[in-house]
Amino acid sequence: MEGPSSFCASFLTIFLAAAAMTAPAAAQTAGNGGEAASHWLRCGALWDGRADKGSAVLQGAVVIEVRGNRIIGVSAAERAQPTGPVTDLSGLTCLPGLIDSHTHVLLQGDITAEDYDKQLLKQSPEYRTILATINARRMLSWGFTTIRDLETEGAGYADVDVKLAIERGVIPGPRMQVASRSMDVTGAYPLLGYAPQLMMPKGVQEVDGADGGRRAVREQLSHGADWIKVYSDRSYKVMPGGVLDDIPTFTLEELKAIVDETHRQRHKIASHANALQGVHNSVEAGVDSIEHGGYIADEDLKTMVKKGITYVPTLYVGEYVAAGRAKEGATVWLEMRDIHEQTFRRALKAGVKIAFGTDIGGFDWHIDPAIEFGFMVKFGMTPEQALHAATLSGAELLGWSDRIGSVEAGKLADIIAVEGNPLTDPAALQHVRFVMKDGVVYPSLDGGAPAP
Numbered sequence: 268m269e270g271p272s273s274f275c276a277s278f279l280t281i282f283l284a285a286a287a288m289t290a291p292a293a294a295q296t297a298g299n300g301g302e303a304a305s306h307w308l309r310c311g312a313l314w315d316g317r318a319d320k321g322s323a324v325l326q327g328a329v330v331i332e333v334r335g336n337r338i339i340g341v342s343a344a345e346r347a348q349p350t351g352p353v354t355d356l357s358g359l360t361c362l363p364g365l366i367d368s369h370t371h372v373l374l375q376g377d378i379t380a381e382d383y384d385k386q387l388l389k390q391s392p393e394y395r396t397i398l399a400t401i402n403a404r405r406m407l408s409w410g411f412t413t414i415r416d417l418e419t420e421g422a423g424y425a426d427v428d429v430k431l432a433i434e435r436g437v438i439p440g441p442r443m444q445v446a447s448r449s450m451d452v453t454g455a456y457p458l459l460g461y462a463p464q465l466m467m468p469k470g471v472q473e474v475d476g477a478d479g480g481r482r483a484v485r486e487q488l489s490h491g492a493d494w495i496k497v498y499s500d501r502s503y504k505v506m507p508g509g510v511l512d513d514i515p516t517f518t519l520e521e522l523k524a525i526v527d528e529t530h531r532q533r534h535k536i537a538s539h540a541n542a543l544q545g546v547h548n549s550v551e552a553g554v555d556s557i558e559h560g561g562y563i564a565d566e567d568l569k570t571m572v573k574k575g576i577t578y579v580p581t582l583y584v585g586e587y588v589a590a591g592r593a594k595e596g597a598t599v600w601l602e603m604r605d606i607h608e609q610t611f612r613r614a615l616k617a618g619v620k621i622a623f624g625t626d627i628g629g630f631d632w633h634i635d636p637a638i639e640f641g642f643m644v645k646f647g648m649t650p651e652q653a654l655h656a657a658t659l660s661g662a663e664l665l666g667w668s669d670r671i672g673s674v675e676a677g678k679l680a681d682i683i684a685v686e687g688n689p690l691t692d693p694a695a696l697q698h699v700r701f702v703m704k705d706g707v708v709y710p711s712l713d714g715g716a717p718a719p
Contacts, residue, residue, distance in 0.1 A: 303335035306706070307349040308682060310361035314651075314690060315341065316658040316673040323651045323690055325360060333680040336705040340676045354708070356684045359700055362654070363674050364412030364681030366661030367636055369558055369579050371628025372399040372406075372429060373419045378591035384458055387421045387468045396425045402632050403429060403440030408712040409635050410683040410699035413442040413661070413671055415624075417496050417537055417558065418449035421470040427491035439709060442681075444665055446537065447492040448472040450483055450525065452516045455501055471498065477524035480517070484528040495529045495536040497522065497554075500545025503561070505602050509609070511562035513542035522552035535666070537579075541603075550576060556664060558624070560614070561585065561607045568617040577664050578614050579624035582607060582642040587630040611646045621648075622664045623657035640693035650690045680706040 312325040330347035332339040373395050377383040386395065399422075406414055419426050426445040433440040451471040458467040474483045484495055499522065500513035517525070522538075529536040530553075538549035541561040549557060550567045556577040557563070563571075563578075571578065585600070585607050592600040614621065623643070625636040643653040662672030670679050684701035702709045 303706075305332050305334045305339060305349075305351050307332055307347070307351065307353045308361065308684075308703070309344060309347075309349075309353055309355050309357050310359065310684065311357045312360040312688070313341070313674065314360065314362040314654065315675060316363045316654065317675055318655075318659055318673070323649065325688060325690060328357065329361070331361065331674065331682065333682075333703070333706050336680055336707075338674060338676055338678050338680050338682075341674060354701075356701055359684035359686060360688060360695070361674065361682055361684045361701075362689065363658045363672055363678075364683055364702070364704060365410050365637070365657045365696070366413045366415075366623065366665070366672065367406065367411045367625055367627065367657070368415045368556075368622045368661050368664055369581055369624030369626050370406065370414045370416045370636075371418065371420060371626065372402040372414075372416050373422045373425055374628035376631050377420075377629060378588045379595050380457060380460075383420075383470070387458060387470065392422045392425055395419075395422050396429065399425065399429050400432070400438050400440070402628070403433065403438070403443075405632060405712060406441050406627075406636075407439060407702060407704065407709055408699070409637060410685070410696070410702055411441050411636065412681040412683070412702070412704040413665070413667070415444045415446075415494065415537075415661075415665060417446045417494070418471070419447060420628075421468050423448065424490045424492070431491075441704065442671070444493040445491070446494040446496040447487050447490065449496040449498065449539075450474045450480070451498040452521075455516050456498060474525075475521075477521050480521050480525035481528040484525060484532070488532055488534060493534065495525065495534060496558075497525060497536065497538050497549075499538045499540040499549045500542050503542050503599050503603065505599060505606070506543075509606055510564075511542040511603060511606050513545050515544040515548055517548070519548050519551060522548055522554075526552045526554055550574070556622070559585075559626075560610060561603050563610050563614060565613065565617070568614055568619055571614075571619050572617060575620065577620045577622050577660070579622050579664075580607070580611050580614075580643075581624050581626040581629075581639075582611065582646065583636075583639045584626040584629045586642070587634075608646050611643075615647050615652075620660060620663075621652075621656050622660045623653070635697045637693075637696040637699075640689075640696050644693050650693050653693060654689060654696075680704075 308331040313329045328344035430443040449471045456471045502514040535555040537556045538554040540546040540549045541559045589600040627636045659672040662668045682703045687695035689695045
């Protein structure tokens with residue numbers, strides 16, 4: 268007789284099979300000799316994202332030729348001579364598929380500790396994985412053709428399975444890089460505050476000591492993680508002068524060992540570091556990205572530039588959780604909003620690499636993550652800089668600059684189209700009307716799935 272876990276696993280298999288049957292067909296058709304025939308997109312305007320352009324002005328009407336999963340070329344509309352099927356996007360602006368470098372498809376919001384604890388205690392990993400497949404499809408519908416998912420929050424290596432199901436065409440979703448379990452030191456990460464005799468689940472892999480860190484890196488990579496992620500600080504408070512202080516988690520020795528082991532195995536490492544000491548230790552250890560970075564000292568910004576460390580600021584989520592966490596007693600989150608804005612402005616002025624990331628999953632999955640663009644522009648970026656953060660800068664962070672991030676010949680056919688001009692109105696990016704990933708067109712969700 269099947270137990271509850273077996274039943275959930277069976278249900279998940281049926282769900283994924285059904286999702287595969289409803290996945291959209293490729294936009295192109297096979298030609299002679301089994302080769303894919305070309306398909307053309309007629310765009311009213313184009314922002315191609317190419318780094319060599321350096322222009323904040325849209326190109327006029329163009330026709331993009333797509334064959335298989337690649338872009339063959341881009342031509343001015345008046346010179347193009349399509350010889351096959353054409354998709355008319357003449358009323359829309361085309362641009363590269365967007366990249367969100369900080370997501371959590373297995374998390375459904377965690378304003379308060381109760382929100383988080385309920386998910387780990389009352390939702391099985393199988394159920395959470397089913398929700399993750401819906402969230403992945405939402406991201407695609409919003410125009411995010413690539414994401415970096417930064418840990419499962421207690422759901423083990425379920426993100427690896429979601430990624431593989433997408434890659435194999437079982438379910439629709441964005442291209443993914445995943446960080447699986449993440450790491451923190453003993454006693455520093457939820458679930459916390461329960462009776463000591465209870466063995467509670469944890470949202471991370473607890474790791475202590477340099478050798479323990481190396482062992483955890485090896486274990487996670489062996490199970491399919493693409494990235495390693497560490498939590499480098501906790502317990503924030505505002506010091507005189509607006510400095511956001513913290514309690515660092517790992518020692519510098521521990522962090523250096525984890526970073527070294529990750530890089531030795533040709534992978535990258537992200538650090539959740541929100542304040543003074545966690546950021547400093549992470550930068551000194553040589554991580555590849557700082558996540559959140561509510562406060563970063565000027566000297567650490569200089570070191571980030573020198574070492575090429577990317578800043579993924581996740582601005583909107585801080586605004587989203589602040590009131591709820593303050594109501595629970597953590598009023599520091601209200602002060603952190605202004606500190607974060609000033610840090611972002613200083614990082615931009617210092618020339619730090621900035622990649623677009625939202626931390627969606629930390630906020631509700633019915634909110635379009637493109638809302639982040641408005642905050643980036645409000646805090647000092649031009650709309651074009653914000654778009655570059657979500658295209659070429661994201662591609663560079665993921666090590667995929669040769670395949671995604673711009674609309675040009677040879678790149679993967681990740682193309683979206685929006686109403687209006689995103690170079691003058693960032694809110695246009697919340698109105699995606701066309702999504703192509705890998706040469707396949709995906710219909711919109713018409714409002715998305717019901718709330719879990």
